[in-house]
Amino acid sequence: MVATAAVPNLAFRQLRGQRSAGEFAAAVRRAAREIGEQVACDARYIGRVESGEIRCPNYAYERVFLHMFPGASLADLGFSARESVRGRGARVVSEPPPTTGPAASAPSLSSSLSPSLSLSPSPSSSSSSSSDPALLRLLRRDTETDDIPEESDVLRRVFMTSGTATVAAASLGLGGAPASAAARVSLPAQRRVGEAEVNAVEKAVRQIRLLDDRHGADGLYRRAAQPLRAAYELLDAGTTARRATSDRLHAGAGELAISVGWLAHDSGRFDDARSHYAEALATARLAGDPGLEAHAFCNTSFLARDAGRPREAVRAAEAGQRAARTLGSPRLLALLALREAGGRAGLGDRTGCDRAIGRARAAFDRGTAAGDPEWMSFFREAELELLEAQCWSALGDWSRAARHGRRATALQDAHFTRNLALYRAQLTGDLARAGRADEAAATGHQALDLLPRVQSSRIRGMLAGAARVLEPRAGATPVASFLTRHRESTPGPAATPAGPATT
Incomplete structure (x- = not known):
């Protein structure tokens, strides 16, 4: 598929006026906070809009832009109509809509735009900016108050609510009083963050991962x-007592963001996960x-692989490998090589995929190390086999995928309840596509046995895909039994791409 050449969005560029892309991005994030939206806007995003790579913003950005410029339409801001960039042939040139909840994603790859000039302060004319008082107020206020670095402002955006460290630490648990109760606590004036608060963040990360392993997302x-x-x-x-405490707090908050992102990912909220x-x-x-960078x-x-952006999946995996080279963890490099392999499989690059799998196995065989991150406890031989199975599945080699899937199910650790269902769901689909209908039905029953204990849209989506493949064989008794039971266990349409379990 050949994408239309990008045409610069001159209208949006004029809105920025004399401000840098980073300053304008900060204005966008500030406006988002005013309406309770989440957007990870940065200078790169602004540049991609202005260059015409992003023809139409996702729904979250649309709400923010229309809030910033009351009375304007997307066309006034230089964007194409959403319907003109939707559809099978246009998906690569526009941002996806949010699945559920507020969308908060970094931009997707995109291209092509027809400019539409309208309200805006031009770089050379102050009189045009005065015609839009709302814009002038927004930019003046942001210029006067926003003197923090761009990435720091990203950290401060929508997650910053009223309260102090004491109240925040009290609300970190997943059980106990609801969030509304925490919000009613009177707020002390103390602003120092110490060991107890950092421990609470780290405990929350572990608790979320444990619950996900047992119950799904x-x-x-x-x-x-x-x-x-x-x-x-x-x-x-505010301040922390020591640099080491501050480092742990940043690491803990980042790992918590990844863990929550994984929960969004596994439950089909791709835009939220991306954010x-x-x-x-x-x-x-x-x-x-x-x-933390390698993990992110x-x-x-x-x-990116699950969202149908295999090139981005490869690039992100390669960036992760660069970040991980000095960490002394062969197992982390192995996992990142498998992420690369998954992206290459999505591109149909069998040779590149095979090479990446070879690097992954060589690194994995070097064994565990002191530098292995705590979050990688799930990455054992069973997961290695499962990820390789998914690569061959993406390449259409169903029999080879099924061989690795069988090994994954045989090697799996019963401690990871969610993976018990995941591995069987993957194997069910591969067996069905390989023409082994009876074996697929038997494995599918094993996966269905676990669904009352595991809540994962991803796993349900995998089983739904396997059921569709098996429908033509519904006359066979084992297949008919599985299909009947699957229909009875399905609360609604499941359409989440398949993927491995990991935080």
């Missing part, structure tokens, strides 16, 4: 948003933390 995502907001409020609360991963990456860059890129690659 669907029931956890909304509950996990509260500790995430609290963690970023701690970052905003959380971008938040973690900004935190990593701000703190100079290569481990790892999950970003995974998400």
Whole structure:
């Protein structure tokens, strides 16, 4: 598919006026906070809009831009109509709409635009800016008050709510009093963050991962948003006693953002996941933390693969490998190589995929190391086999995928309840496509046995895909039994792309 050449968005460029792209991005984020939206806007995003790469913003950005410029339409701001960039042939040149909840994503790859000049302050004319008082007020206020670096402002955006470190730490648990109760606590004046608050953030990360391993993401995502907001409020609360405490707080908040992003990812909220991963990456860059950066890129690659952006998946995995080279963790390099392999499989690059898998296996065989991150506890031989199975599945080699899928199910650790269902769901689909209908039906029953304990839109989507493949064989008794049971267990349409379990 050949994308239309990008045409610069001159109208949007004029809106920026004399301000830098970073300053204008800060104005966008500030406007988003005013209406309760989440957008990870930065100078790069503004540049891509102005260059015409982004023909139409996603729904979250649309709401923010229309709030910034009352009375204007998307056409007035230089964007194409949404319907003109939707559809199978246009998906690569526009941003996806949010799945559920407010969309908060970094921009997708895009191109092509027809400019439409309208209200805006031009770089050379102050009189045109005076014709838009709302714009003038917004830019003047932002110029006068926003003197913090761009990435720091990303950290401070929508997660910053009223309260102090003490209240935030109290709300980090996933159980106990609801968030509304925490909000009613009288706020002390103390602004110092110490060991207890950092420990609370780190405990929240572990608790979310443990619950996800046992139950899946669907029931956890909304509950996990509260500790995430609290963690970023701690970052905003003031000083810490020591640099080491500050480093741990940044790392903990970033890991929490990734964990919550994974819950969004696994429950089909791709835009929300993209936002959380971008938040973690900004935190990593701000703190100079290569481990957190590698983790953020790892999950970003995974998400890009699932969202149908295989080139981005490869690039993110390669960036993660660069960040991880000095960390002394062969297993982390192995996982990132498998992320790259998944992206290359999505591109149909069998040779590149095979090479990446070879690098992954060589690194994995070097064993565990002191530098292995805590979050990689899920990455064992069973997961290695599962990820390779998914690569061959994406390349259409169903029999080879099924061989690796069988190994994954045989090697899996019963401690990871969610993976018990995940691996069987993957194997069910591969067996069905390989023509082994009876074996697929039997494996599908095993996956269905686990669904009452595991809430994951991803796993349900995988089983739904397998069921569609098996429909033509519904006359066979084992297949008919599985299809009947699957229909009875399905609460609604499931359409989430398949993917491995990882935070």
